[in-house]
Amino acid sequence: MTDRQAALAALAQQTIELPSWAFGNSGTRFKVFGQPGVARDPFEKLEDAAQVHRYTGVAPRVSLHIPWDLVDDFGKLASHAADLGIRIGAINSNLFQDDDYRLGSLTHPDQRVRDKAIAHHAQCVEIMRQTGSTDLKLWLPDGTNYAGQDDLRARQDRLADSLQQIYALLDPGHRLLIEYKFFEPYFYAMDIPDWGTSLLHCLALGDQAQVVLDTGHHAPGTNIEFIVMQLLRVGRLGAFDFNSRNYADDDLMVGAADPFQIFRIMNEIVAADALIGSGVNFMLDQCHNIEPKIPGQIRSVMNVQEATAKAFLVDAEALATAQRAGDVLGANRVLMDAYDTDVRPLLRELREELGLRPDPMAGYAASGYAERIRSERIGGTQAGWGA
Ligand code: LRH
Ligand code: MN
Numbered sequence: 001m002t003d004r005q006a007a008l009a010a011l012a013q014q015t016i017e018l019p020s021w022a023f024g025n026s027g028t029r030f031k032v033f034g035q036p037g038v039a040r041d042p043f044e045k046l047e048d049a050a051q052v053h054r055y056t057g058v059a060p061r062v063s064l065h066i067p068w069d070l071v072d073d074f075g076k077l078a079s080h081a082a083d084l085g086i087r088i089g090a091i092n093s094n095l096f097q098d099d100d101y102r103l104g105s106l107t108h109p110d111q112r113v114r115d116k117a118i119a120h121h122a123q124c125v126e127i128m129r130q131t132g133s134t135d136l137k138l139w140l141p142d143g144t145n146y147a148g149q150d151d152l153r154a155r156q157d158r159l160a161d162s163l164q165q166i167y168a169l170l171d172p173g174h175r176l177l178i179e180y181k182f183f184e185p186y187f188y189a190m191d192i193p194d195w196g197t198s199l200l201h202c203l204a205l206g207d208q209a210q211v212v213l214d215t216g217h218h219a220p221g222t223n224i225e226f227i228v229m230q231l232l233r234v235g236r237l238g239a240f241d242f243n244s245r246n247y248a249d250d251d252l253m254v255g256a257a258d259p260f261q262i263f264r265i266m267n268e269i270v271a272a273d274a275l276i277g278s279g280v281n282f283m284l285d286q287c288h289n290i291e292p293k294i295p296g297q298i299r300s301v302m303n304v305q306e307a308t309a310k311a312f313l314v315d316a317e318a319l320a321t322a323q324r325a326g327d328v329l330g331a332n333r334v335l336m337d338a339y340d341t342d343v344r345p346l347l348r349e350l351r352e353e354l355g356l357r358p359d360p361m362a363g364y365a366a367s368g369y370a371e372r373i374r375s376e377r378i379g380g381t382q383a384g385w386g387a
Contacts, residue, residue: 004346007312011350013276014308016242016301017061017089017283020069023048023294025384026251026287033289037374038382042069043080044373045383050084051294051369055360056301057351061089063137063283066124068094068383074130090135090177090239090281091124095142096185104142106162107155107191114162121166128174135239135281136170137212139179143186143193155191160204167205177238177281178202179212182219184249194218195227202236210238214285215261216249217241225264232272232280240265241285242304251287253296255303262307263339270311287385292370298360302347309343 001009023045025032039045046062053059062081071077081087095105095117103109105117124136140159144150167176180198181190192198195211202209211231218224231237244250244257255262269275282304288296315334322330348358357363364370 003313003315007309007346008350008353010270010275010312011058011305011309011347012354014058014305015061015282016056016059016304017063017281018049018052018059018297018301019283019285020045020049020062020064021385022284022286022288022297023383024068025382027289027385032385034382034384035292037370037377038293038384040377040380040382042071042077042383044377045069046077046081046084046086048294048373049297050081050086051364051367052297052301053086055298055356055363055367056305057354057356058305059297059301060086062086063090063092063135064088064127064131064133065092066094066120066127074127078131088131088133090137090283091128091131091133092137092139093121093124095120095138095140101142103150104155104191106140106166107142107159109150109154109158114158118162118165122169125169125171125174129171134173135175135177136166137177137179137239138166139181139212139214140190140192141181141185143183143190144188145186146188149188152189159191160201163201163205163209167209170208174208175238175279176202176205176209177212178209179214179217179241181214181217181249195231199231199234199236209236210279211236212239212241213237214241214243214249215254215265216243216245216251216285220247224261225268228265228268229272232268232274232278237274237280239281239283241283242300243284243286251285253286253288253300253303254284255300255307259303259307260339262303263310266304266307266311267314267335267338270308270314271316275308294370295361295364298364302360305347305350306343309346310338310341313341313343314338 023039049062100113178198180192182193198211242254244252246257319334351358
């Protein structure tokens with residue numbers, strides 16, 4: 001099998017999970033922009049997500065965020081997803097929109113507040129049972145703003161105890177995915193600021209606990225693919241939240257701000273044979289503040305596919321030979337040759353093999369779906385941050 005055939009075979013099995021919140025309105029503290037035709041409830045968010053899968057063929061799951069996606073009947077929501085040819089993926093908890101969590105949630109000095117935050121995860125696990133989801137995704141927004149505000153070690157001990165109680169809620173097939181972030185919404189110390197802290201808590205919990213790497217959650221200049229390599233090496237890379245950024249946690253389309261970075265990340269994934277069957281959940285975590293949301297998700301999925309295809313075209317043998325020989329420029333050249341390869345023809349071929357239009361953006365544009373939702377979705381409240 002040639003590299004090209006190997007790439008096509010793997011790309012045909014690749015799956016990328018979409019965030020339900022990408023289909024609602026979003027913005028910054030300055031403004032959340034509305035857009036005509038935006039989804040008004042989780043059912044409409046699933047319908048929009050199904051459009052992305054329909055034209056790319058590789059986005060069969062949607063992750064939910066609780067309580068943003070609360071419904072009366074999650075079984076009904078799961079069968080709605082099935083009718084649309086997709087399914088519900090990770091369930092995201094939310095510890096960042098409740099007044100009680102001002103000084104922390106799972107780390108809060110008051111046991112009653114910690115119990116409330118733990119109970120929220122019990123609710124999320126119950127939803128997982130109703131939707132058939134296996135991933136509970138926990139981003140810990142807890143932190144402090146001023147030195148001395150709280151005892152950093154005591155917060156870690158309280159956190160470890162809270163996580164232990166959440167871990168005990170899981171069913172055998174479930175995973176607890178712990179996401180880190182180096183700053184925001186707190187600006188002195190986040191309680192899970194980096195991969196090392198997330199990993200330490202995962203190791204303390206057990207095999208069902210894994211690390212989530214959000215590409216927007218690192219200090220500028222961080223070599224993210226090194227972290228990917230290390231977490232794969234110890235078998236604790238549970239998932240990605242893909243997006244891109246120029247400055248902070250910008251949540252822009254993956255690959256938009258730095259296409260070379262997502263290539264370097266996927267190169268580590270492919271080199272470790274971790275694209276398919278490794279348990280790594282490749283998710284998007286983005287907000288389309290000003291651009292149309294469904295095309296934004298389609299473009300993002302295509303950006304991940306392009307980075308992955310280029311990673312498969314790395315001549316691994318030539319690279320290893322150059323590395324062994326200490327041929328610095330030669331080794332770098334091998335990688336850059338793959339990166340500089342135009343893989344769009346290969347991906348058009350893949351889509352034709354999958355029975356899809358070669359250009360997903362053109363396919364969606366020609367479908368009339370955007371015009372239909374604009375004319376049909378009149379009234380009601382558009383979904384969105386803080387909706
Ligand atoms: C936090 C985060 C987390 C989600 C939220 C929507 O910045 O990355 O993954 O809960 O965005
Ligand atoms: Mn994230």
